[in-house]
Amino acid sequence: xxxxxxxxxxxxxxxxxxxxxxxxxxxxxxxxxxxxxxxxxxxxxxxxxxxxxxxxxxxxxxxxxxxxxxxxxxxxxxxxxxxxxxxxxxxxxxxxxxxxxxxxxxxxxxxxxxxxxxxxxxxxxxxxxxxxxxxxxxxxxxxxxxxxxxxxxxxxxxxxxxxxxxxxxxxxxxxxxxxxxxxxxxxxxxxxxxxxxxxxxxxxxxxxxxxxxxxxxxxxxx
Numbered sequence: 001x002x003x004x005x006x007x008x009x010x011x012x013x014x015x016x017x018x019x020x021x022x023x024x025x026x027x028x029x030x031x032x033x034x035x036x037x038x039x040x041x042x043x044x045x046x047x048x049x050x051x052x053x054x055x056x057x058x059x060x061x062x063x064x065x066x067x068x069x070x071x072x073x074x075x076x077x078x079x080x081x082x083x084x085x086x087x088x089x090x091x092x093x094x095x096x097x098x099x100x101x102x103x104x105x106x107x108x109x110x111x112x113x114x115x116x117x118x119x120x121x122x123x124x125x126x127x128x129x130x131x132x133x134x135x136x137x138x139x140x141x142x143x144x145x146x147x148x149x150x151x152x153x154x155x156x157x158x159x160x161x162x163x164x165x166x167x168x169x170x171x172x173x174x175x176x177x178x179x180x181x182x183x184x185x186x187x188x189x190x191x192x193x194x195x196x197x198x199x200x201x202x203x204x205x206x207x208x209x210x211x212x213x214x215x216x217x218x219x220x221x222x
Contacts, residue, residue, distance in 0.1 A: 052219030065119040071096035092125040165202040
């Protein structure tokens, strides 16, 4: 009987000690650390940006810019959109040029009577682009359209003198392409772009400089 009472007392003491022992406190929540983790996924909060360089070829269908059927193209596009939105605002800067070629008119005077030393075109554009994401798929298609301001120049040698002609025009553009989003924010893609609606006057000769271009792109997604 004494042994049973003694065992009960020991059990009661052990239970009392366990209840009295302080519980291990959970680590304090670091709200700043959580915010920094979220900032890694959304580095600019509610806005994402993308910068891409373009390198390719441009074909200008114009008698005003001879030898511009295979111009070298350089470009820069800066785009931005709210996080998760499929519509981007796009600002573009493009330039192209060609060199060489002698173009002689049948009359031997006026436009085309001398040697065209160089010709080229530059452009600034602004528009909207639809770029939907499909879950975790890293390849994103895009299609967009907008307005552009385009300037063209031609330098030629006429009777031993160098003549420079310039003009500018408004236009509209549309584009389609694909972009691959890699690790670290890098992007690689391809883009087809077409401009129409231009109208120029170079040395009394009127015409357009509408074009088609294809470019490979490399950029970074911020």
